[in-house]
Amino acid sequence: MGIYLNNAATSWPKPAEVAEAMSKFLLQGGANLARGANSERDLETLNFVLDCRFKLAEFFNGYEDQDPRYITFCANITEALNIVLRGYSDYIAQRRKAVPGMKVLTSSMEHNAVMRPLRFLEQHGVILKVLPCEPDGFLKPEVLERELKFNKYDLMVMSHASNVSGTVQDIERIAEICKLNKLNLVLDTAQTAGVLKLDVKKLNLAALCFTGHKGLMGPQGTGGVVWRPDFAAQVTPIISGGTGSFSHLEYQPEDLPDKFESGTPNLPGIAGLNAALTWLNKVGIDNIKNREHELGEYFLNKIKNFKNLKLSGKQDMTGRLAVFSINFDNYDNGVLADELSRLGFETRPGLHCSPSAHKTLNTFPAGSLRVSLGYFNNFNEIDKFIEALNKILGADN
Numbered sequence: 001m002g003i004y005l006n007n008a009a010t011s012w013p014k015p016a017e018v019a020e021a022m023s024k025f026l027l028q029g030g031a032n033l034a035r036g037a038n039s040e041r042d043l044e045t046l047n048f049v050l051d052c053r054f055k056l057a058e059f060f061n062g063y064e065d066q067d068p069r070y071i072t073f074c075a076n077i078t079e080a081l082n083i084v085l086r087g088y089s090d091y092i093a094q095r096r097k098a099v100p101g102m103k104v105l106t107s108s109m110e111h112n113a114v115m116r117p118l119r120f121l122e123q124h125g126v127i128l129k130v131l132p133c134e135p136d137g138f139l140k141p142e143v144l145e146r147e148l149k150f151n152k153y154d155l156m157v158m159s160h161a162s163n164v165s166g167t168v169q170d171i172e173r174i175a176e177i178c179k180l181n182k183l184n185l186v187l188d189t190a191q192t193a194g195v196l197k198l199d200v201k202k203l204n205l206a207a208l209c210f211t212g213h214k215g216l217m218g219p220q221g222t223g224g225v226v227w228r229p230d231f232a233a234q235v236t237p238i239i240s241g242g243t244g245s246f247s248h249l250e251y252q253p254e255d256l257p258d259k260f261e262s263g264t265p266n267l268p269g270i271a272g273l274n275a276a277l278t279w280l281n282k283v284g285i286d287n288i289k290n291r292e293h294e295l296g297e298y299f300l301n302k303i304k305n306f307k308n309l310k311l312s313g314k315q316d317m318t319g320r321l322a323v324f325s326i327n328f329d330n331y332d333n334g335v336l337a338d339e340l341s342r343l344g345f346e347t348r349p350g351l352h353c354s355p356s357a358h359k360t361l362n363t364f365p366a367g368s369l370r371v372s373l374g375y376f377n378n379f380n381e382i383d384k385f386i387e388a389l390n391k392i393l394g395a396d397n
């Protein structure tokens with residue numbers, strides 16, 4: 001077994017309880033959600049899905065006393081962001097009955113899960129403004145403040161932390177500015193959910209989008225939205241169909257969670273995510289954050305010795321995650337990743353689905369070698385990685 005240093009792509013390994021819960025559902029449960037009678041198996045499914053909603057509402061401190069109805073399950077954060085952005089844009093377009101419709105702000109550090117839906121909407125009449133970030137990936141809150149002095153927007157969407165450089169944004173200050181300007185803030189928490197504490201109410205988020213398979217330690221194919229009720233009421237569902245409820249209606253129900261959850265959900269995935277949340281609550285998010293911080297400090301200390309290495313983003317662990325983008329002079333990051341994988345180290349080279357972020361960090365088009373640490377990594381693995389780099393690069397680095 002190799003050494004896994006690609007946790008920003010998906011966390012690995014998962015807690016054993018995740019696979020156990022999924023296997024139990026498939027082997028012993030297996031009933032669909034709200035599409036049976038009240039058999040024991042039907043109720044089991046209903047129970048763990050509801051339990052998972054409750055846990056997510058508590059985990060993110062959801063609205064209306066952590067009401068589980070304001071949690072929507074999706075296949076991943078990409079789907080969650082599309083549901084929010086396309087659905088809200090449709091609402092604005094209907095209300096204004098005109099093009100251009102929605103006016104939206106984002107940052108230059110976004111993943112394509114944000115950029116591509118926005119560029120698609122822009123091609124259909126939405127006005128998009130991309131706020132420039134600093135060369136270390138940080139969005140200065142003053143840049144947003146200044147923009148809002150002269151222009152009015154309907155929505156701001158941005159990531160809490162970069163999947164390329166690990167740069168963490170000052171989301172508290174940004175949320176304050178958005179609230180003051182009555183601007184809906186939608187947060188991409190792909191890299192931070194399960195690693196940093198998130199509180200939707202405190203940040204007054206219109207929607208928090210999450211993916212289940214990274215820091216939340218769940219299986220692939222899970223994710224969702226935590227909604228602010230007034231915002232959810234405005235968003236048009238972009239997918240409609242059977243919900244196992246209101247079966248007399250040929251129109252999509254307005255009630256949550258049904259409004260945004262048509263079709264059979266990923267029940268084995270939700271069973272796994274539910275078990276992952278139990279594990280996260282047991283370990284404690286502060287312990288996870290501290291562990292990743294201490295691993296990050298150790299990694300940074302070790303890579304200082306390479307004279308030809310360039311690290312993107314923040315140069316110490318203040319304001320960053322243990323997600324590191326590095327480059328060596330005169331060594332292609334793709335070739336390096338290949339050589340590392342031959343020695344048993346899993347990393348990710350290239351552009352990480354984030355061309356705009358790499359442009360901001362001055363690593364476009366070559367990209368970088370991304371090393372992303374997780375809770376289950378250890379110091380010994382970092383030592384071995386450094387040894388491997390020395391072996392590949394030779395004494396001159």
Ligand SMILES: Cc1ncc(COP(=O)(O)O)c(C=O)c1O
Binds near residue numbers: 009113162188211
């Ligand atoms: C910041 C960010 N946003 C969105 C995504 C998309 O996640 P998913 O593939 O789970 O939808 C990722 C995944 O790498 C990410 O890092």
